[in-house]
Amino acid sequence: MNASAWSMLLEGAWVTLWISGVSIAIGVVAGLLLALVRLARIPIIDQILVLYISLARAxxxxxxxxxxxxxxxNFGIQLDRNLAGILALTINTTAFNAEIWRSAFGNFSREQREAAMSMGMTPWVTFRRIMFPQLMITSLPGLVNEMSFLIKGSPAIAVIGIVDLTRVTNRISAVTYEPLPPILVACALYMAIIGCLVWLQRIAEHRANRLAE
Amino acid sequence: MSNWEILWLERDQFIAGFISTLEIFGLSISAAFVIGCGMLYILEGARPRLEVPLRIFVDSMRMLPFLILVYLLYYGLPSFGIRLNAWWAGVGALAVYHGCYFAEIFRGVRQTFPPGQVEAARAYGFNTGKMFLRLILPQIIMRSRPLIGNQLIYALKDTAFLVIITVRELTAAANSLSGTYFIPTEAFIVVIGCYWLVSMIMEIIIKQCGRFSAKRGFDNV
Incomplete structure (x- = not known):
C-alpha cells in the first residue's frame, strides 16, 4: 500500500461519513416529524405512515x-448518484427513527403534561420546553444505535457506483493485486467511526444526566 | 405488452431468486444460531481461556458493516490460499456476523437471570453442559425472542448485500430483469413485496412463539 492507496481510502471514508451524516441529520428530524404526525392520528395519513414504516423496515x-x-x-426525475444514495439511506433510517421517537412519546409521563396544561402552557410551549428536552435524553441511546446501523448499512450505496469506504478497496486492489491490506484498513476505519459514535454517546449521556440532576 | 405481463412471463427468474434468497437465509441463520449458542456456552465459563478473545471478536464484529466481512471472506481469504465461491462466502459471512449478534443478544438476556438457578442446578448435580442445554438455553431463547425476531429481519435484509459479490438472489433477479427490459419500477416493487412478505411471516411466527412461551410459563420467572 502506497500513499495514493491511503489517500483513496481516506477519501472513501469521507464519502461514507458525509453521505451517512447528511442522511442521519435529515432522518432524525424527519423521524421526529413523522412521530408527531402519527401522534395526531389523522385518519388516512396514519395508515399510510404505518404502511411506509412497515415497508421501509423490511x-x-x-x-x-x-x-x-x-x-x-421513469418518473421523469434525473437523480444524481449521491442524491439517490442519500435518499435511500434517509428513507430507511427515518422509519426506524420515527419508531424510536414514538416510543419515547408513548412513555412520557402524563402527570407532567397535565401539570404543564394546568400552568396554562400551550401545547407547543409544553412540547418545546418540557417534553422535547426530556425526549432527547430518553431517545438518544436508540437514535445513536440506529446511526451506527445506518453507517453499517451504508456500503449498500456502493451498488450504484458511489465509491465509499467499502468500494474503494476494490479500486485499490485492482491496482495492487493485494486485496487484503486495504480491506483490513477499511475495517479499522469503520471501527474507528463507530467507536467514535459510541464514545460521543457516552459523553452526551453523561452531560445529560448531569443536567437532569 | 404491458410491463407487468413481461414480469409475469419472466416469473421463473423471480421464483429462482426468491428460493435462492430463502436458501441462503435459512442455511446461514441456522448456522448463526448454532454459532451464537456455542459462543454463549464458552462465555458461560466452559472454556475460561477463550472468553476474552471471544468478547473482543464479538465486539469487533458488531462494529463492522456486514459487507466488509463479505469482502474479507471473498476477496481477502484467497491471499491465504482459501478460495470460497461467492455463494459460500456469502453464507459464511452471514453465519459468522449474525452468530456474533445472537451471542450478544443471548449474553444480554443471560445477565438478567437470577444466580440462584445455577446454584440450584449445581446442587442437584448438573454439570455445565447439561445445565446449559436443559435449563439456560431454553429460557434464553424464549425470553430473547423479540430481539431474535429483529435480528432475523436484519439478516434477511443483509442477504441483499450479496448481490454485490454476484450471488444470484432475489435482488439480483430484479436487477438483471430491469437491465434487460428497462422496467426497474415494477421489478423492484415485486421484489420489495417479497421481502416484506417474508418479514411479516417471521413476525407472525415470533408472535406465535410468544403464546407458546406464555403457556409453558417461560415469561413468569
Whole structure:
C-alpha cells in the first residue's frame, strides 16, 4: 500500500461519513416529524405512515438504493448518484427513527403534561420546553444505535457506483493485486467511526444526566 | 405488452431468486444460531481461556458493516490460499456476523437471570453442559425472542448485500430483469413485496412463539 492507496481510502471514508451524516441529520428530524404526525392520528395519513414504516423496515438497503436510482428516470426525475444514495439511506433510517421517537412519546409521563396544561402552557410551549428536552435524553441511546446501523448499512450505496469506504478497496486492489491490506484498513476505519459514535454517546449521556440532576 | 405481463412471463427468474434468497437465509441463520449458542456456552465459563478473545471478536464484529466481512471472506481469504465461491462466502459471512449478534443478544438476556438457578442446578448435580442445554438455553431463547425476531429481519435484509459479490438472489433477479427490459419500477416493487412478505411471516411466527412461551410459563420467572 502506497500513499495514493491511503489517500483513496481516506477519501472513501469521507464519502461514507458525509453521505451517512447528511442522511442521519435529515432522518432524525424527519423521524421526529413523522412521530408527531402519527401522534395526531389523522385518519388516512396514519395508515399510510404505518404502511411506509412497515415497508421501509423490511426493505433491504441495497434493493431500495437500486430501486430509487433505476426507477427515478421513469418518473421523469434525473437523480444524481449521491442524491439517490442519500435518499435511500434517509428513507430507511427515518422509519426506524420515527419508531424510536414514538416510543419515547408513548412513555412520557402524563402527570407532567397535565401539570404543564394546568400552568396554562400551550401545547407547543409544553412540547418545546418540557417534553422535547426530556425526549432527547430518553431517545438518544436508540437514535445513536440506529446511526451506527445506518453507517453499517451504508456500503449498500456502493451498488450504484458511489465509491465509499467499502468500494474503494476494490479500486485499490485492482491496482495492487493485494486485496487484503486495504480491506483490513477499511475495517479499522469503520471501527474507528463507530467507536467514535459510541464514545460521543457516552459523553452526551453523561452531560445529560448531569443536567437532569 | 404491458410491463407487468413481461414480469409475469419472466416469473421463473423471480421464483429462482426468491428460493435462492430463502436458501441462503435459512442455511446461514441456522448456522448463526448454532454459532451464537456455542459462543454463549464458552462465555458461560466452559472454556475460561477463550472468553476474552471471544468478547473482543464479538465486539469487533458488531462494529463492522456486514459487507466488509463479505469482502474479507471473498476477496481477502484467497491471499491465504482459501478460495470460497461467492455463494459460500456469502453464507459464511452471514453465519459468522449474525452468530456474533445472537451471542450478544443471548449474553444480554443471560445477565438478567437470577444466580440462584445455577446454584440450584449445581446442587442437584448438573454439570455445565447439561445445565446449559436443559435449563439456560431454553429460557434464553424464549425470553430473547423479540430481539431474535429483529435480528432475523436484519439478516434477511443483509442477504441483499450479496448481490454485490454476484450471488444470484432475489435482488439480483430484479436487477438483471430491469437491465434487460428497462422496467426497474415494477421489478423492484415485486421484489420489495417479497421481502416484506417474508418479514411479516417471521413476525407472525415470533408472535406465535410468544403464546407458546406464555403457556409453558417461560415469561413468569
Amino acid at each position: 426493505t433491504p438497503l441495497v434493493t431500495l438504493t437500486l430501486f430509487i436510482f433505476l426507477s427515478a428516470p
